Amino acid sequence: MRHLTGVYLPGDSVLHRMPAGAKLLGLLAAGTALLLLGSPAQLAVAAAVVALLYAVAGVGAAAAWAQIRPLRWFAPLLFAFQLAVAGLDGAVTVTLRVVLAVALAGLVTLTTRTTVMLACLERVLAPARHLGLDPFRLSLLLSLTLRSVPVIADLAARVREAQRARGVERSVRAFAVPLVVGALRYADALGEALSARGLDD
Amino acid sequence: MKLIEFSDVHLRLGERDVLCGITARLTERRVGVIGANGSGKSTLARLINGLALPTSGTVTVDGLDTRRHAARIRRRVGFVFTDPDAQIVMPTVAEDVAFSLRRRGVPKDEIDRRVREVLARYGLEEHADQPAHHLSGGEKQLLALCSVLALEPEIIVMDEPTTLLDLRHSRRIAALVRELPQQVVVVTHDLPLLADFDRVLVLDQGKIVADADPATAIDHYRALLS
Numbered sequence: 001m002r003h004l005t006g007v008y009l010p011g012d013s014v015l016h017r018m019p020a021g022a023k024l025l026g027l028l029a030a031g032t033a034l035l036l037l038g039s040p041a042q043l044a045v046a047a048a049v050v051a052l053l054y055a056v057a058g059v060g061a062a063a064a065w066a067q068i069r070p071l072r073w074f075a076p077l078l079f080a081f082q083l084a085v086a087g088l089d090g091a092v093t094v095t096l097r098v099v100l101a102v103a104l105a106g107l108v109t110l111t112t113r114t115t116v117m118l119a120c121l122e123r124v125l126a127p128a129r130h131l132g133l134d135p136f137r138l139s140l141l142l143s144l145t146l147r148s149v150p151v152i153a154d155l156a157a158r159v160r161e162a163q164r165a166r167g168v169e170r171s172v173r174a175f176a177v178p179l180v181v182g183a184l185r186y187a188d189a190l191g192e193a194l195s196a197r198g199l200d201d
Numbered sequence: 202m203k204l205i206e207f208s209d210v211h212l213r214l215g216e217r218d219v220l221c222g223i224t225a226r227l228t229e230r231r232v233g234v235i236g237a238n239g240s241g242k243s244t245l246a247r248l249i250n251g252l253a254l255p256t257s258g259t260v261t262v263d264g265l266d267t268r269r270h271a272a273r274i275r276r277r278v279g280f281v282f283t284d285p286d287a288q289i290v291m292p293t294v295a296e297d298v299a300f301s302l303r304r305r306g307v308p309k310d311e312i313d314r315r316v317r318e319v320l321a322r323y324g325l326e327e328h329a330d331q332p333a334h335h336l337s338g339g340e341k342q343l344l345a346l347c348s349v350l351a352l353e354p355e356i357i358v359m360d361e362p363t364t365l366l367d368l369r370h371s372r373r374i375a376a377l378v379r380e381l382p383q384q385v386v387v388v389t390h391d392l393p394l395l396a397d398f399d400r401v402l403v404l405d406q407g408k409i410v411a412d413a414d415p416a417t418a419i420d421h422y423r424a425l426l427s
Contacts (some may be wrong), residue, residue, distance in 0.1 A: 145288060196280040197252060197275075197348070
């Protein structure tokens with residue numbers, strides 16, 4: 001179940017059928033609403049609504065967990081910090097806000113094909129043409145970022161294996177140098193592939 | 202078949218002469234290029250669609266100079282790289298096939314039709330909505346080929362398409378190469394892949410040292426390495 005973050009999950013739910021623009025606007029509104037909710041009780045209701053939305057979209061527990069999994073270290077640290085400076089209510093409120101916002105963003109990507117999202121972004125970014133920017137290239141940046149996450153993660157895993165094989169698993173340099181070189185090689189090859197696929201047309 | 206023509210092509214990278222005076226006219230349906238590592242064969246392949254440009258001399262495809270008409274040539278010449286991970290640019294299988302079509306302004310219905318058709322033809326339809334990185338190495342190379350074929354190019358250039366694949370997937374790619382109706386130029390170390398090719402070039406230190414049928418060219422290559 002690795003790398004489920006940011007990946008479209010095929011389905012035919014109301015959320016899948018909803019236009020990407022409406023979902024992005026909904027995400028913006030929900031994010032603002034989360035900031036306005038001030039008590040743990042209100043946020044608990046919001047959490048129930050988010051869980052309901054996941055159920056409506058037909059997203060399983062594993063895929064749902066994968067959306068907030070990247071926060072598994074950050075959320076406890078945030079909670080501990082807020083507990084020290086703002087008390088229990090403040091810690092619960094702030095941590096839940098962050099987790100729910102990430103879960104909602106994950107739900108949008110799970111129910112929206114990347115191409116549909118990019119087409120929507122291109123429309124939104126169309127005015128950037130007047131500034132000499134190409135909306136297609138701007139939206140492509142987002143797509144390449146999504147695509148590159150698992151590639152770089154696999155590269156990092158291979159480098160870690162090589163470190164272990166050489167008995168230098170504690171060396172930051174033995175990890176960073178091959179990772180950076182590999183990432184630069186990947187970027188170079190990707191640039192060439194984009195040219196070959198007509199991005200320079 | 203289209204004419205791919207190299208006229209006294211030199212290519213220098215820094216202090217190194219990668220290609221030295223390449224002259225060849227390729228009109229055959231299946232052309233193989235072999236040579237040791239660093240012999241210049243991948244650079245030769247990149248010259249065909251303008252990914253690399255000659256330092257001197259000219260490369261033309263169907264009369265179009267790669268230096269002046271790179272964009273038009275890339276519409277006609279599809280390129281399959283050794284490492285499909287570097288070629289797949291979209292997160293899911295169907296989206297990757299659709300990527301270049303979308304860029305070329307093909308209508309959405311036509312994109313959907315072509316994507317479905319090409320994925321079905323190469324047995325990837327059940328993976329259409331799956332993340333591309335979940336595919337096996339062989340399936341990724343198939344996807345890279347599908348993404349090129351969806352554009353319906355007239356010529357396909359492949360740079361070591363079987364190097365990273367196991368025997369089963371190498372054979373599958375070899376069978377697909379045989380079936381492709383397009384003109385194909387394949388750079389490879391996989392000598393059995395070239396068995397029924399029309400013509401094979403052997404490169405050594407940036408020069409064509411043999412240009413013959415597969416059996417003769419492969420014998421020459423083996424003699425060169427021994």
